[in-house]
Amino acid sequence: xxxxxxxxxxxxxxxxxxxxxxxxxxxxxxxxxxxxxxxxxxxxxxxxxxxxxxxxxxxxxxxxxxxxxxxxxxxxxxxxxxxxxxxxxxxxxxxxxxxxxxxxxxxxxxxxxxxxxxxxxxxxxxx
Numbered sequence: 581x582x583x584x585x586x587x588x589x590x591x592x593x594x595x596x597x598x599x600x601x602x603x604x605x606x607x608x609x610x611x612x613x614x615x616x617x618x619x620x621x622x623x624x625x626x627x628x629x630x631x632x633x634x635x636x637x638x639x640x641x642x643x644x645x646x647x648x649x650x651x652x653x654x655x656x657x658x659x660x661x662x663x664x665x666x667x668x669x670x671x672x673x674x675x676x677x678x679x680x681x682x683x684x685x686x687x688x689x690x691x692x693x694x695x696x697x698x699x700x701x702x703x704x705x706x707x
Contacts (some may be wrong), residue, residue, distance in 0.1 A: 599639045606643040606701040610656070611635040612693060625662055625694050629669040632697050637673075645701045651677045652700040660685040662694060 600607045612630035612635070613621050621631050640646055653674070657666060663683060679699070688696060 592646075592647075597645050601703070602645050604703040604705070606640070606645055606649075606703060608636060608639045608643075608699045608701070610654075610696040611639065612690070612696045612699040620690060622647055622694055623692060623694075624667060625634050625665055628668065630695050631668070632695060633673050636699060640701060643701065644703050648675070649701040649704060650674065652680045652697050654682045654698045655684070656688060656696045657683065657685045658694045663707050666684055666695065 596609050598609050598611075611632050613630065613631040614635070615621055621627055640649065653670075655666060655670075657663065661697070663685075666683065688694075
């Protein structure tokens with residue numbers, strides 16, 4: 581059975597779900613540095629990164645997970661020079677053993693957006 585927990589509205593009516601749960605596997609669509617009103621927050625990378633991880637946390641919570649349950653993270657950065665700062669902020673949310681990870685520098689769709697992050701998690705086993 582596939583579930584689509586309510587984790588905020590998809591942006592601009594794009595055809596996707598923020599969170600999809602299939603059994604114990606949780607897939608989270610790329611989270612972006614938008615606030616609850618779908619506005620891009622400031623031009624500062626750290627502010628944007630913390631907003632992205634706050635949005636990711638919200639998606640994890642509606643699926644019954646937290647950062648410790650994440651098994652794979654893909655980060656997309658607007659510039660390769662942001663990798664060190666991304667790593668420092670990433671360590672504030674994830675602890676060893678870290679999830680498997682991919683980090684790619686690429687052009688992002690929204691002007692001024694510096695990163696987006698998607699993830700896969702496993703729901704904790706109920707005891």
